[in-house]
Amino acid sequence: MAHKSLTDFxxxxxxxxxxxxxxxxxxxxxxxxQYQALMDLLEPPEQSNEGLRDLFSRKAPWEAK
Known part of the structure; x- marks a missing residue:
């Protein structure tokens, strides 16, 4: 019906x-x-996050030492 081989189909x-x-x-x-609730969650000013600051201050495992 589809004019194709079984493999192609x-x-x-x-x-x-x-x-x-x-x-x-x-x-x-x-x-x-729901959209407005999501936007309200995404738009407030960022807050300090010591855990992220520490994580981003480290070299990635794949970077040369």
Whole structure:
């Protein structure tokens, strides 16, 4: 029916399923209220975080010593 070989049909189907799975992980549906709540969480001024400051002051394990 699709005028494809079985291999092509299976590969196309697998690629489509993989694409849908990835798209499902990147698309978030939210109401206006939910969106505003997220924006309110993201917009306040940053706060000092000693743990992050310490982490970013260290060399990465893959950097030359």
């Amino acid at each position: 299976i590969l196309d189907s697998a690629c489509l399923a993989a694409e849908q799975t990835l798209l499902d992980q990147r698309l978030f549906m939210a109401t206006g209220t």
